Amino acid sequence: xxxxxxxxxxxxxxxxxxxxxxxxxxxxxxxxxxxxxxxxxxxxxxxxxxxxxxxxxxxxxxxxxxxxxxxxxxxxxxxxxxxxxxxxxxxxxxxxxxxxxxxxxxxxxxxxxxxxxxxxxxxxxxxxxxxxxxxxxxxxxxxxxxxxxxxxxxxxxxxxxxxxxxxxxxxxxxxxxxxxxxxxxxxxxxxxxxxxxxxxxxxxxxxxxxxxxxxxxxxxxxxxxxxxxxxxxxxxxxxxxxxxxxxxxxxxxxxxxxx
Numbered sequence: 168x169x170x171x172x173x174x175x176x177x178x179x180x181x182x183x184x185x186x187x188x189x190x191x192x193x194x195x196x197x198x199x200x201x202x203x204x205x206x207x208x209x210x211x212x213x214x215x216x217x218x219x220x221x222x223x224x225x226x227x228x229x230x231x232x233x234x235x236x237x238x239x240x241x242x243x244x245x246x247x248x249x250x251x252x253x254x255x256x257x258x259x260x261x262x263x264x265x266x267x268x269x270x271x272x273x274x275x276x277x278x279x280x281x282x283x284x285x286x287x288x289x290x291x292x293x294x295x296x297x298x299x300x301x302x303x304x305x306x307x308x309x310x311x312x313x314x315x316x317x318x319x320x321x322x323x324x325x326x327x328x329x330x331x332x333x334x335x336x337x338x339x340x341x342x343x344x345x346x347x348x349x350x351x352x353x354x355x356x357x358x359x360x361x362x363x364x365x366x367x368x369x370x371x372x373x374x375x376x377x378x379x380x381x382x383x384x385x386x387x388x389x390x391x392x393x394x395x396x397x398x399x400x401x402x403x404x405x406x407x408x409x410x411x412x413x414x415x416x417x418x419x420x421x422x423x424x425x426x
Contacts, residue, residue, distance in 0.1 A: 171198035175223035183229035243271035255321030269413030278321025280398025295333025310363035
């Protein structure tokens with residue numbers, strides 16, 4: 168019988184960190200070998216980052232952009248363990264730094280670990296490819312709990328990237344991330360974003376293709392944070408023993424082919 172996969176959880180005191188740790192402990196095929204949080208954090212059973220990296224085969228990280236970059240660099244410097252990153256709100260430089268670390272270790276980074284959301288991304292890309300920009304405006308709506316600190320959400324940006332790929336454009340050149348005041352008419356080809364924050368909303372996302380004659384809406388609703396933890400564990404199992412690389416959930420789910 169094979170030994171359980173050794174998992175360490177970063178950001179162990181956070182809501183997602185707690186959810187991941189609980190799910191690891193409930194799975195006989197996994198072993199929660201370490202829990203750690205920011206330096207100076209106090210809590211039963213917490214260890215230092217260095218101790219956690221020495222004990223684990225895969226680290227699962229739902230923290231902050233800066234903390235994730237530092238963790239990725241630390242993992243790369245020592246040549247392991249593999250890393251699964253679910254932090255959102257990374258800027259281009261931070262994402263590039265994590266991808267660079269992927270040259271030394273396997274890193275799975277995703278703005279959302281839900282199977283449904285990743286299926287939605289594929290549908291959005293196909294729809295954007297098929298529906299001409301001259302006739303169909305794309306707007307992305309997302310809603311989350313009041314404590315979320317970044318907007319648009321990482322998932323909304325993933326959906327925007329999928330739409331941009333479908334249209335063969337760079338998202339940065341067509342994204343409209345906020346409207347206020349006298350903005351003028353909507354520019355053809357823009358991909359708009361709108362965000363709502365309130366209560367304990369787990370995650371709502373909708374991509375709207377609006378034409379003069381019809382509106383097509385593709386959407387996803389998260390009902391339980393456990394779905395993100397389950398996806399992260401699937402990514403951890405997949406990443407264990409993989410060669411160095413910057414991966415995402417499309418790789419985990421077999422939606423992409425790498426040579």
